[in-house]
Amino acid sequence: MTTTPPVLQPTPLPLPGLKHSLPFYAFKPWVKLGSPILLFEYLLKTFGNIAHYRFLGTPIVFINDPEYIREVLVNQSSAFVKERTVRRMKVLLGEGLITSDDPIHIRQRRIAAPAFHRQRIAAYGDQIVAIAAAQREQWQPNHTIDIAAASMSLSLEIVARTLFDTEVTADIRSINDEVNTIMDLYNFIVAFPRIESFMHLPIPGIIKFRRSKARLDAVVDRLIREHRQAAANGEPDKGDLLSMLLASTDDQADASGQLTGMTDAQARDEVLTIFLAGYETVANGLAWTWYLLSQNPDVEAKLHAELDAVLGTGSNLRLPTLADYPNLRYTEQVFAEAMRLYPPAWAMGRMSTRPVQLGPYTIPTGAHVFFSQYIMGRDPQYFPDPLRFDPDRFSPENKARRPKFTYFPFGGGNRQCIGESFAWMEGVFSIATIAQRWRLAYAGTTPPEVQAKITLRPKDPLMMKLIPR
Numbered sequence: 001m002t003t004t005p006p007v008l009q010p011t012p013l014p015l016p017g018l019k020h021s022l023p024f025y026a027f028k029p030w031v032k033l034g035s036p037i038l039l040f041e042y043l044l045k046t047f048g049n050i051a052h053y054r055f056l057g058t059p060i061v062f063i064n065d066p067e068y069i070r071e072v073l074v075n076q077s078s079a080f081v082k083e084r085t086v087r088r089m090k091v092l093l094g095e096g097l098i099t100s101d102d103p104i105h106i107r108q109r110r111i112a113a114p115a116f117h118r119q120r121i122a123a124y125g126d127q128i129v130a131i132a133a134a135q136r137e138q139w140q141p142n143h144t145i146d147i148a149a150a151s152m153s154l155s156l157e158i159v160a161r162t163l164f165d166t167e168v169t170a171d172i173r174s175i176n177d178e179v180n181t182i183m184d185l186y187n188f189i190v191a192f193p194r195i196e197s198f199m200h201l202p203i204p205g206i207i208k209f210r211r212s213k214a215r216l217d218a219v220v221d222r223l224i225r226e227h228r229q230a231a232a233n234g235e236p237d238k239g240d241l242l243s244m245l246l247a248s249t250d251d252q253a254d255a256s257g258q259l260t261g262m263t264d265a266q267a268r269d270e271v272l273t274i275f276l277a278g279y280e281t282v283a284n285g286l287a288w289t290w291y292l293l294s295q296n297p298d299v300e301a302k303l304h305a306e307l308d309a310v311l312g313t314g315s316n317l318r319l320p321t322l323a324d325y326p327n328l329r330y331t332e333q334v335f336a337e338a339m340r341l342y343p344p345a346w347a348m349g350r351m352s353t354r355p356v357q358l359g360p361y362t363i364p365t366g367a368h369v370f371f372s373q374y375i376m377g378r379d380p381q382y383f384p385d386p387l388r389f390d391p392d393r394f395s396p397e398n399k400a401r402r403p404k405f406t407y408f409p410f411g412g413g414n415r416q417c418i419g420e421s422f423a424w425m426e427g428v429f430s431i432a433t434i435a436q437r438w439r440l441a442y443a444g445t446t447p448p449e450v451q452a453k454i455t456l457r458p459k460d461p462l463m464m465k466l467i468p469r
């Protein structure tokens with residue numbers, strides 16, 4: 001008689017991690033309010049690629065394994081929603097693409113997708129170059145400027161003109177100030193449990209936030225009103241993203257059989273989302289790129305060699321065009337490598353809505369799962385000698401050697417950044433246009449410190465001396 005061998009069920013392993021709730025460790029050097037990177041680094045060093053802790057009763061799991069990240073973002077994405085701090089951003093971004101859940105998200109993404117198609121984005125290339133060229137023409141030899149602020153102003157102008165077809169008037173410029181105010185208050189706002197219920201209270205931080213948000217809304221409402229008015233007057237669509245967003249309808253009919261588009265309230269949430277997601281991220285990516293180039297003359301020389309070969313020198317020098325884009329490969333690698341060391345979106349998180357298996361570990365319902373582009377990008381297992389700035393890591397052969405989720409500056413799965421193609425084009429064309437004419441030399445005396453807010457910003461002004469080429 002034959003006996004069937006028993007099926008061996010893998011025994012789930014207990015999640016490694018901190019024994020006590022996080023406040024118990026409040027005086028440890030790796031627990032510092034506003035610096036979660038220190039905590040993540042400590043967890044990785046102490047427990048390996050998965051580690052668990054509790055905070056105010058919530059289980060939190062930090063993962064640093066490309067396969068686990070794929071599980072969360074792609075294979076088992078239906079078991080997750082955005083984690084609580086992103087959900088709390090609804091007080092700012094409403095039900096825009098970043099903060100909304102299905103079914104709202106899936107519909108909004110369907111409506112917005114055509115506006116972000118690669119071919120559409122290509123049409124913005126010349127505008128990006130023209131705006132970067134105008135900036136470089138204003139610069140004076142040997143002047144010292146804050147390149148972080150200059151990059152913010154560049155990318156705000158690019159987003160305003162290409163995506164919203166608006167002049168950068170005083171109220172658009174004020175977006176920068178309002179966003180700065182909001183960023184300063186952000187950690188306070190998102191750390192506040194049930195913040196939504198307190199938004200009407202006369203608490204100083206909340207009053208300031210409400211005022212900034214009201215000013216942002218007024219700018220965005222004006223843009224929407226003007227675009228709707230232009231469409232009603234029969235003016236031709238200028239091809240900007242907002243016109244497309246307002247004109248496009250869902251390809252699936254609603255209950256009454258109508259193909260409907262976005263309401264003004266939805267359009268406002270999307271415009272604000274795209275503004276915030278689209279300019280601050282690219283600006284930080286560019287600012288860090290200039291710093292890294294200034295510290296690595298060999299890489300800078302190789303970049304200049306590519307620009308000179310593709311775009312000419314001396315009296316033959318010309319601005320980049322769309323046809324040059326595929327030939328600016330090393331420029332793209334420079335931007336990619338800068339975003340490895342200083343990823344503008346430095347961490348992401350999800351909350352599980354049911355128990356999830358990650359390898360031998362079970363993640364309970366309601367757990368917050370975090371992973372960090374910053375930590376992964378500096379992991380010597382995937383990026384040997386990680387602090388070395390070496391754009392050759394992003395040559396096609398070297399890229400192909402690494403597992404996919406070792407580099408994910410734009411996230412992945414169904415919530416992957418919708419503006420990724422735009423961001424690459426903006427990054428490559430801005431670097432090429434400026435580095436064609438200028439070298440930037442770091443004027444600080446100590447290395448810049450990072451500040452991990454919604455995006456990874458330099459903590460202080462990033463002063464650079466402008467040297468003509």
Ligand code: HEM
Pocket residue numbers: 097098109163273274277278279281282285343344345348349408409410411412414415416417418419420422423
């Ligand atoms: C270097 C620049 C950028 C970086 C590093 C970046 C990064 C990211 C990341 C990591 C996500 C996913 C967040 C998550 O899944 O939790 C995301 C989503 C998003 N990004 Fe970007 N982004 C950049 C530029 C842009 C630009 C230029 C735009 C718009 C023009 C944009 C619009 C969005 C939107 C709307 C989403 C939400 C997508 C959805 O959930 O459907 N981003 N971005």
